[in-house]
Amino acid sequence: MEERLREAATEAAKGSFFLISGNATSAAILALNSMILARLLGPDRYGLYSLSISLLPLLAGLSDIGITSFLTRTMALMRNDEGAKGYASFGLMIALSISTSLSIIGILISGLYSSYILKRPDLCTYVKLSALAVPFVIAANSAASILLGLGMAKRSSMISVLQSISKLITSVSLVIAGFSVLGAVSGHLIGYLVAGALGLLLIRGYVSRRVSGSLFSLLGYGVPLYLSSIINMVANQYLIMLLSSSSDSEIGNYYAASSLSLALGMVASPIATSLLPAFSTVLDGGVERMFKLSVKYSSILMVPLATSVMIFSPDIVRIFFGKGYSSSPLYLSMLSMNYLLVGFGSLSMSPFLSSLGRTEKILILTASNALFFIPSSSILMRIFGIPGLIAAQILSSIFSLSLGLLVIRSFNASIDFRSSASIYISSFIPAVPLLIIGSFIPSPFRIILLPLYFLLYISILPIISLKKRDLDLLKEMASRMGILKRFAELILSYEERIMGMIR
Numbered sequence: 001m002e003e004r005l006r007e008a009a010t011e012a013a014k015g016s017f018f019l020i021s022g023n024a025t026s027a028a029i030l031a032l033n034s035m036i037l038a039r040l041l042g043p044d045r046y047g048l049y050s051l052s053i054s055l056l057p058l059l060a061g062l063s064d065i066g067i068t069s070f071l072t073r074t075m076a077l078m079r080n081d082e083g084a085k086g087y088a089s090f091g092l093m094i095a096l097s098i099s100t101s102l103s104i105i106g107i108l109i110s111g112l113y114s115s116y117i118l119k120r121p122d123l124c125t126y127v128k129l130s131a132l133a134v135p136f137v138i139a140a141n142s143a144a145s146i147l148l149g150l151g152m153a154k155r156s157s158m159i160s161v162l163q164s165i166s167k168l169i170t171s172v173s174l175v176i177a178g179f180s181v182l183g184a185v186s187g188h189l190i191g192y193l194v195a196g197a198l199g200l201l202l203i204r205g206y207v208s209r210r211v212s213g214s215l216f217s218l219l220g221y222g223v224p225l226y227l228s229s230i231i232n233m234v235a236n237q238y239l240i241m242l243l244s245s246s247s248d249s250e251i252g253n254y255y256a257a258s259s260l261s262l263a264l265g266m267v268a269s270p271i272a273t274s275l276l277p278a279f280s281t282v283l284d285g286g287v288e289r290m291f292k293l294s295v296k297y298s299s300i301l302m303v304p305l306a307t308s309v310m311i312f313s314p315d316i317v318r319i320f321f322g323k324g325y326s327s328s329p330l331y332l333s334m335l336s337m338n339y340l341l342v343g344f345g346s347l348s349m350s351p352f353l354s355s356l357g358r359t360e361k362i363l364i365l366t367a368s369n370a371l372f373f374i375p376s377s378s379i380l381m382r383i384f385g386i387p388g389l390i391a392a393q394i395l396s397s398i399f400s401l402s403l404g405l406l407v408i409r410s411f412n413a414s415i416d417f418r419s420s421a422s423i424y425i426s427s428f429i430p431a432v433p434l435l436i437i438g439s440f441i442p443s444p445f446r447i448i449l450l451p452l453y454f455l456l457y458i459s460i461l462p463i464i465s466l467k468k469r470d471l472d473l474l475k476e477m478a479s480r481m482g483i484l485k486r487f488a489e490l491i492l493s494y495e496e497r498i499m500g501m502i503r
Contacts, residue, residue: 019148019270022157027266029164033171034259035320037184040175043252043324049184050255051118052126054240056188059106060137061233063099066222067091068145069276069354073221075149076277085208088146091218092139092203093211099138106131117237119244126185133189136196143199146206149277157270159199167191224359228366235370242381242389254386256321257331264306264339271298272347279355288413291345291352295415296423297474299343300465304427304457306339308450311431311438318444327386334390338397343420346397349404352413361407369400422465430456462495463502471496 038046071091078084110127114120118127140159147156171187179186243251275294279287309316313336314329321328338346353361373396380388408414430453438446462471475492 018153018157019274020267022154022161023266023270024263026160026164027263029161029168031260031263031320033164033168034256036168036172037175038252038256038321038325040172041180041184044248045181047248047252047255048120048123049126049181050251051120051240051244052123052181052185053130053188054118054237055106055110055113055127056130056133056137058233058237059102059131059134060099060141061229063095063102063134063138064141064226064229065094065098065219066225066229066359067095067218068141069225069359070218070222071142071145072149072273072276073354075146076151084150085206086210088203089207089209089211092142092146092207094215094218095138095142096135099135103131103134106134117241117244126181129182129185129189133192136189136192139196140192140199143196143203146203148273150206151277153274155202158202159195162198163191163195166194221357221359224363225354228359228363231363231366231370235373238374239377239389239393242377243386246386250327250386253325253327254331256317256325257328257335260316260320260328260332261309261335264302264309264336267305268298268302268339268342268347271302272351275348275351276354279351287352287355288411291348291408291413292416293473294348294352295343295345296419296470297477298347299420299423300461302339302342302347303423304454306336306342307427307431308453309333309336311434311453312447312450315444315447319447330387331390334387334394337394340424341397341401343415343423344401345405345408345415346401349401349408352408352411356411358411365400365404365407368403369396372396372399419465423461426457426460426464429460458491458495459498462499466495466499468499471499 037049041049071088074087074091075084078087107128110131111121111124114122114124114127140163144156144159147153167187167190169187170190171184174183174186177183243254246254278294279290310333313332317325317328317332349365350362353359373392376395377389377392380392382388384391405415433456434449434453438449441449466474471492475489477488
C-alpha cells in the first residue's frame with residue numbers, strides 16, 4: 001500500500017508541476033495584463049471593465065453541471081479503455097449545448113443585469129460582449145479536464161497559457177488604439193475564443209463520433225457539484241452587488257488586489273485539480289492516508305507563499321499598479337489569508353470527497369459557506385466597508401472548513417494538526433525579522449527581502465516540520481519536476497544537510 005501511495009503522490013506532484021507551471025506563466029501574463037490595463041484605464045474605467053465581465057463567471061459556472069470533474073475522474077479511471085473516447089464526446093456535447101444556451105440567455109438579460117445588479121445601464125453592450133465567451137470558456141475547460149484525466153497535464157496547461165497571451169496582446173492593443181473599456185472587454189473575449197479552439201484541437205484524437213455515456217450517472221455525480229457551483233455564483237453575484245454600492249475607485253482597488261491574489265489561486269487550483277485523479281487511483285486502499293499526505297505537502301508550498309504575499313503586499317501593489325491604488329495592499333493581505341487554510345485541508349477536501357463519489361457532501365459544505373457569508377457580509381460591509389466584506393469571506397471559509405473536518409471523519413480521514421501547526425510556525429517565524437528590517441526600507445524596495453524570507457523558511461522547515469521520510473518522498477516528487485528538478489534537488493539537499501546537523 002505504501003508503494004502505491006508514493007506512486008500516487010509523485011504522480012500528483014508531476015501533474016501539479018505542469019499545471020502550476022502553466023498557471024504560473026498564465027498568472028504572470030494576466031497580472032501583466034491587469035497592470036497595463038489598470039495604468040491605461042485608471043481606477044474608474046478599470047472598475048467599469050471589471051464589472052463588465054462579472055456576468056461571465058456566473059454563466060460559465062451555470063454551464064458546468066459537474067462535467068469537468070466528471071470528465072477528469074472518468075478519464076482517470078478509463079485511461080486504458082477505448083470506451084473513454086465515447087464518454088469524452090458525451091460530456092463535451094452536453095457541455096457545449098448548455099453553454100451555448102446560457103450564452104444566448106446572458107445576452108438577453110444583459111440590460112437587466114447592467115441596470116439592476118451593476119446599477120450602471122451604460123455597461124449593457126460590454127456585458128453582452130462578455131457573454132459571447134461562455135461556449136469558448138466551457139470548451140477550453142472541458143478539453144483541459146479530459147487531458148488531465150488522461151495524464152496529459154502538460155498539454156492541459158497549454159490552454160490557459162495561450163488564453164492569457166491572446167488576451168494580453170488583443171486587449172492592450174485595442175485599449176492603446178483608443179477603444180478604452182470596449183477594447184479591454186473585446187480582448188477578454190478573444191482570449192477565450194483562442195483557448196477554446198486550441199482545446200478542441202488538442203483532444204481531437206481522444207474523442208469519437210460515437211457518443212456513449214449514462215446521463216443518469218453524470219447527473220448523479222454532477223448535479224451536487226452543479227448546485228454547489230450555482231450557490232458559489234449566486235454568492236459571488238451578491239458580493240458584486242454589495243461592491244456596486246462602493247465608489248468606482250474602491251471597486252478598482254478591490255479588483256486590483258483580487259487580480260494579484262489570483263496568482264496564489266493559480267498555484268492552489270492545480271494542486272486541488274491534480275489530487276482528484278490521484279485519490280481515484282488509491283480508492284481500494286490508502287485514500288485516507290493520501291488525504292493526510294496531500295494536506296501536509298500542499299501546506300509546505302502554499303502557507304509560505306500566502307504569508308510572503310501578506311508581508312510584501314504594499315510593495316507588490318506599488319510595483320504592479322503604482323501609487324494610485326492606496327487601499328489595495330490591505331485588501332491583498334486579507335484575500336491572501338484564505339490560502340492559509342490549506343493547512344486545515346481546504347485544498348484537499350473537495351477532491352477527496354469527489355473521488356469517493358460523495359459529491360452531495362460538497363454541496364452541504366458549499367451551502368453552509370454561502371449561508372454564513374450572505375448575512376455576515378451585509379453586516380460587516382455596512383460597518384467596515386470592503387475590508388468587512390473580505391473578512392466575511394474568510395469567516396465563512398473557516399466555518400465551512402470546520403464542518404468539512406467533521407464530515408471527512410465519517411470516512412476515517414483526518415489531518416495531522418501537529419504537522420500543520422509546525423508548518424505555520426516555520427512560515428511565520430521568518431516574518432518577524434523581515435517586518436522589523438523592512439520598516440527601515442521604503443516601499444517598493446522592501447521586495448528585495450523576499451528571497452531572504454524563503455531562505456529562512458527552507459532553513460527552519462527541516463528543523464521544525466520535516467522528517468527523513470518526508471525528504472525521501474519529496475526527492476521522489478522532485479524527480480518528476482522536469483526543468484525544475486535540479487533546483488528542487490538543491491533545496492532538498494540543503495534541507496537534508498540542516499537536518500543532519502541537528503539530528
